[in-house]
Amino acid sequence: MECVLGISCNDFVILASDMTNAHSILVNKQDEDKMFKLSDRLLMAVTGESGDTTQFAEYIEKNIQLYKMRNGYELSPPAAANFTRRNLADSLRSRSPYMVNFLLAGYSERTGPELYWMDYLASMIKTPFATHGYGGMFSIAIMDRYYRPDLTEEEAYDILKKCVAEIQKRLIINLPNFQVKVLDKNGIRALNVIKSQNLTA
Amino acid sequence: MSILSYNGGCVLAMKGKGCVAIASDRRFGVQTSTLAMDFQRIFEMGPHLYVGLPGLATDTLTVHERLRFRLNLYELRESRKIKPQTFSAMVSNLLYERRFGPYFVEPVIAGLDPVTWEPFISAMDLIGCPNVPEDFVVAGTCAEQLFGMCEALWEPNLEPDSLFETISQALMNAFDRDAISGWGGIVHVIEKDKVTTRLLKTRMD
Numbered sequence: 001m002e003c004v005l006g007i008s009c010n011d012f013v014i015l016a017s018d019m020t021n022a023h024s025i026l027v028n029k030q031d032e033d034k035m036f037k038l039s040d041r042l043l044m045a046v047t048g049e050s051g052d053t054t055q056f057a058e059y060i061e062k063n064i065q066l067y068k069m070r071n072g073y074e075l076s077p078p079a080a081a082n083f084t085r086r087n088l089a090d091s092l093r094s095r096s097p098y099m100v101n102f103l104l105a106g107y108s109e110r111t112g113p114e115l116y117w118m119d120y121l122a123s124m125i126k127t128p129f130a131t132h133g134y135g136g137m138f139s140i141a142i143m144d145r146y147y148r149p150d151l152t153e154e155e156a157y158d159i160l161k162k163c164v165a166e167i168q169k170r171l172i173i174n175l176p177n178f179q180v181k182v183l184d185k186n187g188i189r190a191l192n193v194i195k196s197q198n199l200t201a
Numbered sequence: 202m203s204i205l206s207y208n209g210g211c212v213l214a215m216k217g218k219g220c221v222a223i224a225s226d227r228r229f230g231v232q233t234s235t236l237a238m239d240f241q242r243i244f245e246m247g248p249h250l251y252v253g254l255p256g257l258a259t260d261t262l263t264v265h266e267r268l269r270f271r272l273n274l275y276e277l278r279e280s281r282k283i284k285p286q287t288f289s290a291m292v293s294n295l296l297y298e299r300r301f302g303p304y305f306v307e308p309v310i311a312g313l314d315p316v317t318w319e320p321f322i323s324a325m326d327l328i329g330c331p332n333v334p335e336d337f338v339v340a341g342t343c344a345e346q347l348f349g350m351c352e353a354l355w356e357p358n359l360e361p362d363s364l365f366e367t368i369s370q371a372l373m374n375a376f377d378r379d380a381i382s383g384w385g386g387i388v389h390v391i392e393k394d395k396v397t398t399r400l401l402k403t404r405m406d
Binding site for chain 1: 236258302
């Protein structure tokens with residue numbers, strides 16, 4: 001039911017996630033923040049089993065911070081992604097695996113912006129754009145059509161608006177609000193929430 | 202839903218005259234949905250030793266990491282490069298350790314002996330049963346198609362350039378008949394003095 005979208009360009013990575021928190025037929029809240037700031041240069045948008053998402057994301061977040069405290073410098077995005085994958089892969093064959101799918105956005109001075117897609121089985125790919133969820137199935141094709149590595153932030157936000165418009169038109173589950181955050185060399189910044197009222201206007 | 206066909210993908214290896222070749226497709230998908238066209242399934246474990254790990258993508262990554270760990274320790278202790286036959290036994294051991302909760306990969310190994318330069322290929326099933334033939338090995342979701350293509354095209358003592366053509370055609374025509382393999386191909390031709398890696402221009406569907 002949940003949906004996260006991500007686009008990585010030459011200068012930034014932009015992530016969007018829906019804001020609906022629901023249990024079966026009941027919607028608990030429409031303004032849930034599903035993005036976790038792992039560090040100044042790492043952002044993770046998580047979907048999956050309620051509870052597992054927060055537990056896993058916070059565990060990774062604290063470990064990333066611990067590494068920084070112990071060593072004086074932060075993990076690079078590939079190192080953080082592989083560390084996260086290792087934890088997820090180890091939990092896969094344990095008594096109670098984490099059921100989380102997520103997109104990990106990172107920025108490093110050396111390599112620039114990066115986007116990693118990871119599913120609950122701990123398969124990982126580094127990719128220019130990615131999605132999770134049923135909404136993602138519509139969106140990935142829109143991203144295929146409009147993606148360019150040299151997009152500006154406004155253009156990338158427009159592509160996300162197109163994706164959200166399609167999700168809200170064609171997905172039977174109502175996902176009215178999408179939170180958008182961008183990660184670039186200056187850190188993490190929130191952009192305007194994409195709401196269904198704004199799109200139909 | 203079969204676990205070994207959840208992500209799709211295929212690998213094959215062939216012996217030639219003083220050389221071996223190993224090739225795979227590049228698709229990464231979740232059942233019918235394609236997510237990446239540059240997924241690495243073949244890993245370099247030594248200057249003349251490559252292993253392909255088709256199957257469940259998470260186990261492709263995990264087995265590669267565990268294998269690299271064991272291989273690094275071996276090379277530190279032994280102070281020499283591992284022989285392909287020994288490496289094959291190492292992979293088989295790693296998989297059989299998980300006999301009753303296996304890694305869902307079917308490795309394909311191709312290499313040259315670091316001393317005698319003898320070509321070597323082998324494959325195994327997900328619990329490490331080795332197969333060491335004289336001609337070719339195949340694995341993946343289009344294994345049957347690969348068997349047919351290899352049987353038709355392979356002949357002994359192919360020179361490196363001919364081996365490249367043969368393995369490429371076998372791979373491409375086999376994965377074109379499989380919905381969850383394809384989306385690009387990569388071929389490594391391993392000779393005594395060099396390894397040539399080429400990306401194949403294929404149907405991207």
